Amino acid sequence: MIDTLIREARIIDGTGAPWYRGDVLISDGVIARIGHALAVDGNVAVVEAEGRYLAPGFIDAHCHDDLIFLREPDRPEKAFQGVTSIVVGNCSFSLYPADQHSRENLRQHFSGLLGETRDSEIFEDLNGYRDALMGEGVALNVVSLVGHAALRLAVIGHDRRPATETETEIERMCDLLAEQLRQGAVGLSLGLVYPPSAFAGDAELFAIGRTLQRYGKVLAAHVRSYEAGLMEAIEEFGAILRTSGCAGLLSHLQSAGRPNWGQIPAAIERLEAMRDEGIDISFDMYPYPAGSTWLLQLLPAAAMDGGLDGLKQRLRDPVALSVLRDWVENGGDRFHGQSKVFLIGWENVRLSAVSVDGLKHLEGLDMCVAAAMLDLAPFDLLLRFIEEDDGQTGIILFQLDEDDLHAACCNRLYMAGSDGLPRPGSKPHPRAFGTFPRIAGPLRRDKKWFTLEDAVRRMTSVAAQRFALVDRGLLRPGLAADLVLFEDAITDRATFENSRELPSGITHVWVNGIAVIAEGRQTGARPGALLSV
Numbered sequence: 001m002i003d004t005l006i007r008e009a010r011i012i013d014g015t016g017a018p019w020y021r022g023d024v025l026i027s028d029g030v031i032a033r034i035g036h037a038l039a040v041d042g043n044v045a046v047v048e049a050e051g052r053y054l055a056p057g058f059i060d061a062h063c064h065d066d067l068i069f070l071r072e073p074d075r076p077e078k079a080f081q082g083v084t085s086i087v088v089g090n091c092s093f094s095l096y097p098a099d100q101h102s103r104e105n106l107r108q109h110f111s112g113l114l115g116e117t118r119d120s121e122i123f124e125d126l127n128g129y130r131d132a133l134m135g136e137g138v139a140l141n142v143v144s145l146v147g148h149a150a151l152r153l154a155v156i157g158h159d160r161r162p163a164t165e166t167e168t169e170i171e172r173m174c175d176l177l178a179e180q181l182r183q184g185a186v187g188l189s190l191g192l193v194y195p196p197s198a199f200a201g202d203a204e205l206f207a208i209g210r211t212l213q214r215y216g217k218v219l220a221a222h223v224r225s226y227e228a229g230l231m232e233a234i235e236e237f238g239a240i241l242r243t244s245g246c247a248g249l250l251s252h253l254q255s256a257g258r259p260n261w262g263q264i265p266a267a268i269e270r271l272e273a274m275r276d277e278g279i280d281i282s283f284d285m286y287p288y289p290a291g292s293t294w295l296l297q298l299l300p301a302a303a304m305d306g307g308l309d310g311l312k313q314r315l316r317d318p319v320a321l322s323v324l325r326d327w328v329e330n331g332g333d334r335f336h337g338q339s340k341v342f343l344i345g346w347e348n349v350r351l352s353a354v355s356v357d358g359l360k361h362l363e364g365l366d367m368c369v370a371a372a373m374l375d376l377a378p379f380d381l382l383l384r385f386i387e388e389d390d391g392q393t394g395i396i397l398f399q400l401d402e403d404d405l406h407a408a409c410c411n412r413l414y415m416a417g418s419d420g421l422p423r424p425g426s427k428p429h430p431r432a433f434g435t436f437p438r439i440a441g442p443l444r445r446d447k448k449w450f451t452l453e454d455a456v457r458r459m460t461s462v463a464a465q466r467f468a469l470v471d472r473g474l475l476r477p478g479l480a481a482d483l484v485l486f487e488d489a490i491t492d493r494a495t496f497e498n499s500r501e502l503p504s505g506i507t508h509v510w511v512n513g514i515a516v517i518a519e520g521r522q523t524g525a526r527p528g529a530l531l532s533v
Helices: 066-071 103-114 126-135 148-155 167-182 202-215 230-244 264-277 307-315 318-330 340-344 357-362 367-373 378-388 402-409 431-440 452-459 461-466
Strands: 003-011 020-027 030-035 044-048 053-056 058-060 083-088 141-147 187-191 218-222 247-250 281-285 290-294 349-353 394-398 414-416 483-491 504-511 514-518
Touching: 003 483, 053 452, 058 414, 058 431, 066 103, 066 126, 083 504, 103 148, 103 307, 126 141, 141 148, 141 167, 148 167, 148 187, 167 202, 187 202, 202 218, 202 230, 218 230, 230 247, 230 264, 230 281, 264 281, 264 402, 281 402, 281 461, 307 318, 307 378, 318 340, 318 378, 340 349, 340 394, 349 367, 357 378, 367 378, 414 431, 414 452, 414 461, 431 452, 431 483, 431 504, 452 461
Parallel strands: 003 044, 003 053, 058 083, 083 141, 141 187, 187 218, 218 247, 247 281, 281 414
Antiparallel strands: 003 020, 020 030, 053 483, 290 394, 349 394, 483 504, 504 514
């Protein structure tokens, strides 16, 4: 490995302190020296920074790149954003652990989120996933959470009930979790609106939290509601953390649907009060006023009792179908939570990823326009997607308030996460291509949400601390040489209309001391690793 000297950079160290000018020497994969006019001997590659900013590599604290990393290990849309480490396994979705009895259920479950997943892409444990990742190498570092859904599918299946009938069920889940933690998983993620994670009860959640606490690992949670029940959902998550003593990360803090806008300041106040109480809690969020998920999230969680097969059978019952249609379009208290369609309208549901060829031409359209093209009502188009696309249809939901977004992203507990749902050939949410340049660029430069140093801190050291990545997130001698060199004009270029546009302004990215982006071009190097803690 040839040493690299980055000369005359404006160094942002990740702490939030003001930038300073200096040189940085990379040697053997780590930051060897920082200083002024460093003298070096031997064969050294020199990069003239010429006043560009040098920062720790950005850490995507929340994404869903588990599957795409196996298929596209160079991950250009992340590398060109300056991202050097990504956290996968969020919202209860991971590709492991699975046994011979649960792997088909887990395969179907994961396919709903990110498109058709092959049996060979489901793994017995984290070690199996690691081996697959490292087989051909990866460009970036991977940090993995265990998905709660995989535990439930392995022990309980799709049954709509808490694991309370026997202590053995909870013990089996905790034992399975503990093994993944010993193999290097950084924690576990809940998806408390996504079946089967949504079916968990207190005893199960408290036991999982205690297991994480014993290993010093984090509990990330897509909480029970981001609509009218947001405050109650925060209280539920706080109770898990309080009872178990583990650290917590509330995933993508938001308040969805115009009737619910304005809740974020109160939510943040409650999180701060929990910290005053001694609960270790923080949150992540993506910097866009729209979210992204898959079409089955327009139905209540109860509709997924028994998995996709159970849903399809339920939809053949005229009475059950009528009840679901009425709730989706008119809301009500028949099921837990609020109907997303009732809150935001079909016109604010945009199709982003369609797997079946016969409906692929509808990508990029909202549900009203798409349904009209087929002479259908929007709900009937939803039914057609469930039947023909097996519920794997991706959607974008325009549902958030800019003031709430500003309040969340500018709070001290915030860290950056893209929450991208990468599916090749689709029209995804632009956050998968632009989150980090958006924060360091327009939100910092034009909207004045952050200083540059604070923007970098939220994309580096805050996440590194949360996931116990002790050798990442700061620009310090002896730490891993995950670095990004960028211009003041850094900006995102992906939009909701042209969502796959790469950003501009990032010229070099190093992962473990090796350049994956050099002079604005991908090098083909794959120095990434699955980081264990």
